[in-house]
Amino acid sequence: MEDLVNQLKVQIIKALKLEDVKPEDINPTAPLFGDGLGLDSIDALELIVLLEKEYGLRVENAASAKKIFSSIKSMADYIAEHKKA
Amino acid sequence: MQIYINGLGNVSPQNTLDNSSFLEEIKYHQDYFKVVEPNYKEFISPAAARRMGKVIKMGVAAANYCLRDAKVENPDAIITGTGMGCLEDTENFLCNILNNKEQFLTPTSFIQSTHNTVGAQIALLLTCNNYNFTYVHRDLSFESAFVDSILLLKEGEASNVLLGGVDEITPNHYSIHAKKGLWKTGAQTSEFFNKNSDGTIPGEGATFFSLSSSPKDPYATVLAVEMLFNTNSKEDLKKVLDRILSSNNIQSKDIDLILLGANGDKEGDRVYSEFKENFFKENNSAAFKNLCGEYSTSSAFGVWLASQILKKKEIPTCVSVSRTPDKEVNKILLYNHYCGNHSLILLSSC
Numbered sequence: 001m002e003d004l005v006n007q008l009k010v011q012i013i014k015a016l017k018l019e020d021v022k023p024e025d026i027n028p029t030a031p032l033f034g035d036g037l038g039l040d041s042i043d044a045l046e047l048i049v050l051l052e053k054e055y056g057l058r059v060e061n062a063a064s065a066k067k068i069f070s071s072i073k074s075m076a077d078y079i080a081e082h083k084k085a
Numbered sequence: 086m087q088i089y090i091n092g093l094g095n096v097s098p099q100n101t102l103d104n105s106s107f108l109e110e111i112k113y114h115q116d117y118f119k120v121v122e123p124n125y126k127e128f129i130s131p132a133a134a135r136r137m138g139k140v141i142k143m144g145v146a147a148a149n150y151c152l153r154d155a156k157v158e159n160p161d162a163i164i165t166g167t168g169m170g171c172l173e174d175t176e177n178f179l180c181n182i183l184n185n186k187e188q189f190l191t192p193t194s195f196i197q198s199t200h201n202t203v204g205a206q207i208a209l210l211l212t213c214n215n216y217n218f219t220y221v222h223r224d225l226s227f228e229s230a231f232v233d234s235i236l237l238l239k240e241g242e243a244s245n246v247l248l249g250g251v252d253e254i255t256p257n258h259y260s261i262h263a264k265k266g267l268w269k270t271g272a273q274t275s276e277f278f279n280k281n282s283d284g285t286i287p288g289e290g291a292t293f294f295s296l297s298s299s300p301k302d303p304y305a306t307v308l309a310v311e312m313l314f315n316t317n318s319k320e321d322l323k324k325v326l327d328r329i330l331s332s333n334n335i336q337s338k339d340i341d342l343i344l345l346g347a348n349g350d351k352e353g354d355r356v357y358s359e360f361k362e363n364f365f366k367e368n369n370s371a372a373f374k375n376l377c378g379e380y381s382t383s384s385a386f387g388v389w390l391a392s393q394i395l396k397k398k399e400i401p402t403c404v405s406v407s408r409t410p411d412k413e414v415n416k417i418l419l420y421n422h423y424c425g426n427h428s429l430i431l432l433s434s435c
Contacts (some may be wrong), residue, residue, distance in 0.1 A: 015191070017135040038132070045192045051190040 004076045010016070015050050016043050028073040038067050040045070046068060086239055087410065089303040089435065092146040092155025092295030095389045096120050097377050102150055107393055108401040110143035116236040117259055118288030126432060133210060136193050140174040140253035144203035144289035145210060148247060152211075154298055155295030160215035160325055161243035161321050163204050166226035166250045167235075168381020170200030173255050203251050203291075216243065224358045224423040226250065227382040228430070231310045239297050249293035250385030254378075254413045269349065271325030277375040285348035288378015292385035294392075300435060308333050308416075309431040317425055319357070319363060324366055329418075329431055339416040340431075342394070342406070344372040345385050346421035365418075370405045384421040385429055391417040395434040 009023040018041065030036035033044070047069055051057045057079065061063045068078045095101040097116035108115055112121065120143055125134055128146040144165070152160065155387055176344050177194040196202075201219035216237065220229035227250030234246040253411040263270045269282045277286055296307070309329040312381070313321055330336060343365050347357045394400055394414055419430040 019135060020131045042136070042192055042196065049189050049191045053185070 005072055008072050008076055015046050029071050032069055032071055056085050086298055088235055088238055089297050089300040090294050090305045090392050091260060091301045091303050093295050093389055094149045094151030094293040096143040096147045097290040097386055099376050101241050104154055106398055108403050109150045110214055117254055117286055118274055120289055138171050138197055141203050141206050144251045145206055147291040147293045148207045151293035151295050157245055157295055159211055159213050160245050160247040162237055162246045163208055164230045164248050165202055165204035165219045166230035166382050167252055168223050168226045169203050170251050171254050171374040174198040176255055178259050203325050211393060212297055224381050225312050227427040228310055228312050232297050245297040248296055250382030251291040252289055252380045252382045254287050255288045285350045285379040288380050289434050290386050292389050292435050303435045304396040305427040305432040306435050308433050311429045313427040315425045326395055337365055340368055340416045340418045342417045343368050344391055344417055344419045345370055345372050347372040348374045360420055369406055369408055369410055371404050387419045387432060389434050391419055
């Protein structure tokens, strides 16, 4: 799981061009939106595409998206659970 | 009503952003002119900059510098001209479509690829909800924006306008047009006026002006901005020139410097030679594109250069004049053309 979290951090930094952020700066349980990384709605679309492109996972509805994208840890949990299936 | 240029901001292939220095050394480039990029963190927060392509950052930096120079916090209008818009983001978006077989399209490049993104980002960062317009009229984009700015000021709908011309070049754009034979490929920009090779050398830049109906330590006064579309008629050009001269109550001999958009291409430069020969044979002349390259809004660089010459009362040594001026330069006429589209801009010292 730790490897997946670290991989996600690197992918998110690259996809969202967070040039001044290092993987170790990101708290995996901190919120991605609002506080924490302070991402916005355009970033949310980028993260949806990242999940589909890198892990083949589609987010089916807005309610589940809110939960999946609450933190890097929650994204990693979702990937781990659904990749197994 | 007089229109004054009260502030300048220029991100170009030369060191032009700092208005206190004036082309003290000339920078040469390989293949094409690339802008000297400033430290964008002085103008844009890292959070805001992360999604911006190069041309947007160039535009925002030049616009910010210009507003500081003119001591304007929030302009009454932001009017931008661009021939090619945000090329880098457009290419990214199109490449993503191809590389990912029309799947996984991310929104950022698409959002940033529209031509009005530069003007929009300037407004967003200033929280400026005023008039905001972008002109995309190929090689007359900057001039069209200029005319709109003057109309707004003259009609009293704005007391100050932020006017800009922005265009960027990318390696893809360069190589595609090289195949069409438009460029002196593989050249150093020092070979700009090499008459033994066809084509020109392209460039890029973001140049902004703060225009106002009230002078505030101005650089220059704008006396005329005129355009001619799709013509190579000497008579058409003469009519416009006569109108410019008569409306300003001057004669051709009163123009101290003709600033020409000659770009090193044999065929195109013949038009400039004829213009000089036909209408301003006795006047002093100089060129400016050997400093910035050829691009859709390069006339904005020419207006910047003319404004600086008029205020600083000096012509930098890197600008070659046909002869040493025997009197102070008080009136400059900028003439630019590309593929049958012509523009004439007359500026005066204040």
